[in-house]
Amino acid sequence: MAKRIDVSGLHVYYGDFLAVEDVSMTVEPRSVTAFIGSSGCGKSTFLRTLNRLHEVAPGARVEGKVMLDDLDIYQSDVDPVAVRREIGMVFQQPNPFPTMSIYDNVIAGSKLNNKRMRKSEADDIVERALRGANLWEEVKERLNKPGSSLSGGQQQRLCIARAIAVEPAVLLMDEPCSALDPISTLAIEDLIAQLKENYTIVIVTHNMQQAARVSDTTAFFNVAGTGEPGRLIEVGETNKIFTKPEQAETERYITGRFG
Numbered sequence: 001m002a003k004r005i006d007v008s009g010l011h012v013y014y015g016d017f018l019a020v021e022d023v024s025m026t027v028e029p030r031s032v033t034a035f036i037g038s039s040g041c042g043k044s045t046f047l048r049t050l051n052r053l054h055e056v057a058p059g060a061r062v063e064g065k066v067m068l069d070d071l072d073i074y075q076s077d078v079d080p081v082a083v084r085r086e087i088g089m090v091f092q093q094p095n096p097f098p099t100m101s102i103y104d105n106v107i108a109g110s111k112l113n114n115k116r117m118r119k120s121e122a123d124d125i126v127e128r129a130l131r132g133a134n135l136w137e138e139v140k141e142r143l144n145k146p147g148s149s150l151s152g153g154q155q156q157r158l159c160i161a162r163a164i165a166v167e168p169a170v171l172l173m174d175e176p177c178s179a180l181d182p183i184s185t186l187a188i189e190d191l192i193a194q195l196k197e198n199y200t201i202v203i204v205t206h207n208m209q210q211a212a213r214v215s216d217t218t219a220f221f222n223v224a225g226t227g228e229p230g231r232l233i234e235v236g237e238t239n240k241i242f243t244k245p246e247q248a249e250t251e252r253y254i255t256g257r258f259g
């Protein structure tokens, strides 16, 4: 079930370095929100704070609040592993478990949650997730082959199947198409359009055409210079951000007159 994310006054630090300053925004359920902005402005860092994945970096910490519907994900009694089950992540480089079969890749997360799962139940989850990721027809005859035997675009859809198999509320995608060819990219973009019927989706992309094609809402981040924190400059309906942004800084970026 898709959920809303509500961020208020979020600062992100790596040790003493303030990487992202004072972000407040809402991500609506059943919609796609794109994060755009120049390199180093903190898009990936901010994305990772939405499921506490930044915590794997030593010294990384946040101040501020991230609500997932009614749950404050940074409350002291909240388990980050449980947060990541609700808020899945798909990375830039497709990263299936290389020695595991396609089947085992999809079921891996569900098995961690339920060690005594029956085979028929696992079969159903695998088929549903692979269908949901538009991959079932291409792999149904070779589920026992390694995940690494698939093409890059298929591997990325396998990673999406793995992420949705545990039925998360939110899917975070960090440049999910940047390692893919144009045909595979279109397949992922079509898939994102389908997935938003059931999930809340946030995608970081360097490709402004992609942001315009896939997202309902766009958030533009910027950084004033090296050592300065990244800031959210403007967030709004994608069409408006690309045609009539409120901030001159956004306009300079989207029209390519930047720097």
Ligand SMILES: Nc1ncnc2c1ncn2[C@@H]1O[C@H](COP(=O)(O)OP(=O)(O)OP(=O)(O)O)[C@@H](O)[C@H]1O
Pocket: 014, 017, 019, 037, 038, 039, 040, 041, 042, 043, 044, 045, 046, 057, 227, 230
């Ligand atoms: N693990 C880390 N430790 C220390 N600093 C980091 C770490 N990860 C990122 N940073 C710094 O935080 C800032 C934001 O980086 P981040 O990768 O979030 O930006 P980005 O907008 O996603 O960039 P890109 O578009 O190039 O991926 C940068 O100054 C970066 O050097």
